[in-house]
Amino acid sequence: MSKQQSGFTLVELVIVIVILGLLAATALPRFINVTQDARIASVQGVAGGLRSGVSLAKAQAMVSGSAGNPCGGGAGTVCMDGTAVAVNASSYPTGGASGSGIENAMQGLDGYTFAYPTVNRTTAFRPSNGGSATCQALYDAFVGTVTVTSGGC
Numbered sequence: 498m499s500k501q502q503s504g505f506t507l508v509e510l511v512i513v514i515v516i517l518g519l520l521a522a523t524a525l526p527r528f529i530n531v532t533q534d535a536r537i538a539s540v541q542g543v544a545g546g547l548r549s550g551v552s553l554a555k556a557q558a559m560v561s562g563s564a565g566n567p568c569g570g571g572a573g574t575v576c577m578d579g580t581a582v583a584v585n586a587s588s589y590p591t592g593g594a595s596g597s598g599i600e601n602a603m604q605g606l607d608g609y610t611f612a613y614p615t616v617n618r619t620t621a622f623r624p625s626n627g628g629s630a631t632c633q634a635l636y637d638a639f640v641g642t643v644t645v646t647s648g649g650c
Contacts (some may be wrong), residue, residue, distance in 0.1 A: 537649035544634040559586035592620035592638035
């Protein structure tokens, strides 16, 4: 009486597992790019913070008028959390000069570098670990708008 067994041998199972491991190691990173998504989300988060900072600075400038502020700096500045923030004639924080307007309004923003790509009114906020001209939040002080470019994050 001979009994014939059917099933996979151990060698066949190991080969299938190795093939699946190779496929997972090469194919999954192409479908799941978590780093790029994280950079895009970070830039979009900073853009939201920029919009809030611009709104708060403009509101403070409209409330205080041109009488100056307790932080010093006189006319053309507002006081935000003890820091003088320079504002332009439209009451938007100035841009394009380090340590004056929007940079002071965004105090404590770690992990980002400031760049001034065009005229003295535009400020770019780029991630320190991989930010470029195609991965940034741009603040235009002339009209107080914030735009996001995230194509090259």
